[in-house]
Amino acid sequence: MALTQSVGGFAAQPFHESRVQRSNVIPFPSARVHLQVTLPHRSCELPGTQLRVLLHSPLGVYVVATEARRQDIRVQLDIAVDDLDFTLHTLISTLPAAMIGPLKRRSAAAKAR
Structure with a gap:
C-alpha cells in the first residue's frame, strides 16, 4: 500500500521548535435550574424534621433557600440540568411526602452574583 503523503515533508521541521497547542473548544457552563419542593408538616412530628432529613441527604448541597410557612x-x-434525574430519584426515595413544584431556569441576575 502506498503512502498518500511524502515522508520527507515531516523531516523538514526542526526539532528544537516547540509546538503551540491551541484549544478551540470553549467549555460552556451547564445550564442550571431552580426546583421548588414543598415539605408538608405532619402534626405528629416536629416542624423541621423533614428539612433536617433533606439537608443531611446528598441533596443538601443543592439547597439555596428555605421558607417556613x-x-x-x-x-x-x-x-444542573444534568443532575435532574439524580435529584428527583433521591428526593422521592428520601422524602416521599415532599411535593415537587415547578422547574424554572435560573435568571441571569442570579448568575451575576
Whole structure:
C-alpha cells in the first residue's frame, strides 16, 4: 500500500521548535435550574424534621433557600440540568411526602452574583 503523503515533508521541521497547542473548544457552563419542593408538616412530628432529613441527604448541597410557612416548608434547589434525574430519584426515595413544584431556569441576575 502506498503512502498518500511524502515522508520527507515531516523531516523538514526542526526539532528544537516547540509546538503551540491551541484549544478551540470553549467549555460552556451547564445550564442550571431552580426546583421548588414543598415539605408538608405532619402534626405528629416536629416542624423541621423533614428539612433536617433533606439537608443531611446528598441533596443538601443543592439547597439555596428555605421558607417556613404554617403547614409546610418550601425549599428551593439549585441544580444542573444534568443532575435532574439524580435529584428527583433521591428526593422521592428520601422524602416521599415532599411535593415537587415547578422547574424554572435560573435568571441571569442570579448568575451575576
